[in-house]
Amino acid sequence: MAHGALDPFEADAGAVIPPTLYALRREGSSESPEGLLSWVVGLAHAHCLGPRTLVKYLLEQSERHADFWSDTAYFERHCATVNGLGRYALTMLDALGRPRPSKAQCMTLLGLAHLLPFNGEGLLARNPRWCPACLCEQARKGQRPHHPLVWSFEHYRVCHVHQGFMSERCPACGAEQAFLPIYPSLLHCNACGESMIVRPPGPADLEVTSSQEEISAFDRWSASALVDLVSRIPELQRAGSLAQMQQNLVDLAASLTQGNRKGLCEALGLQPRAINGWLNKDERPSLALLLRFCHGLNLLPADLFLANGAIGRAELPKPAQTPSSDRQERPMLGYRQRELLERQLELVLENPSDYRGLAAVAHQLGLSRHALKYWFPAQSKEIVLKRRMAESRTLERRYRTDHEYLQQVITELVASRVYPSRRKVERMLGQRQLSLMRPDLYTAYRRRLMSLQ
Structure with missing residues (x-):
């Protein structure tokens, strides 16, 4: 923690004080800015916190965003759109508050919100991608490891600098990476811990790659076009x-x-x-x-x-220059079929013990989640809300049980005439895979210590 910064977990237990985090300089340039998710990981690393712990605390403390907060749904799906142009990009910027850098909106695609649909086809990649050669160069230059915003696009499949395919899996274990990793590092796999940095490919490596899979002209052009699009977001936002x-x-x-x-x-x-x-x-x-x-x-x-x-x-192209799309057509439903599906959705909503998510319900009905939201928007919204309420109740019960165990640990130590130091309490909490790193447990621990004095 930087000198003069306030540790939000060291405040008076009875006071509600928003966290004050020192600002972190963003990497990249105006032509190729850093993505907001990458900056959040760097911010967590600078404060010796896990990115998920930091984001969870910030959103839970926000009265504006706590109503739709769900850690399971957020870390699995919603955080993938933080670099985009929807509400989760706005949510993250709002939750960061004062520590966010100047021109923080330029680390997202919000400047294109009036031009592109927030959930349009081919906008954001379904999982993180990175260029190992770019990460290697960042390390050699002594820069903070970061992912440029342009890496967030689905059609940015080739690095425009090194002209090689973007990586999607760990070179050691083959695991995909999370948008918000558990550990604050973009250079190590969150599954096996191995380094993601590899040496830039030489001529021999390029020959092997080209023989295995050839980079299409469309992919090369798309990479350059998307870099140009990101660099001109301020101009597009204005004009x-x-x-x-x-x-x-x-x-x-x-x-x-x-x-x-x-x-x-x-x-x-x-x-x-x-x-x-x-x-x-x-x-x-x-x-x-x-x-x-x-x-x-x-x-x-x-x-x-x-x-x-x-x-x-602009000029007309030669025939067959433009690649075809692999987008699946939206299923057309007849009146009787929609009536039957609507009745099944009502049964799901009426069942008090059915808390499945929208994807699971859609799979049962033989539709995709997006098709279900298109044909039945009202029922889909109620299913999502029902799922969130169930997750909130489950989380509340779990937190209540964890707090009761913490009180039991402190009581046993005091009864044994042992001072409940943080190290001793941490050791006993570890038996249930708990830790005082969790803000709510640490606050409860501090309150109990104050009551014992």
């Missing part, structure tokens, strides 16, 4: 708009296909009505479709939202 995108699309169709939108889409290898929603329904373009559209015209995605001369330089 980018959907209205300008619609005008640019009209101009493109007029200059390339004499106003034939269907012909423009077919020339790019897209569905004939791929851009109709953008033009007629004010829909925000998904990043996956936006990249395919812009790649076909050799146009940077950021230019599509701005008024500049780049649109006039």
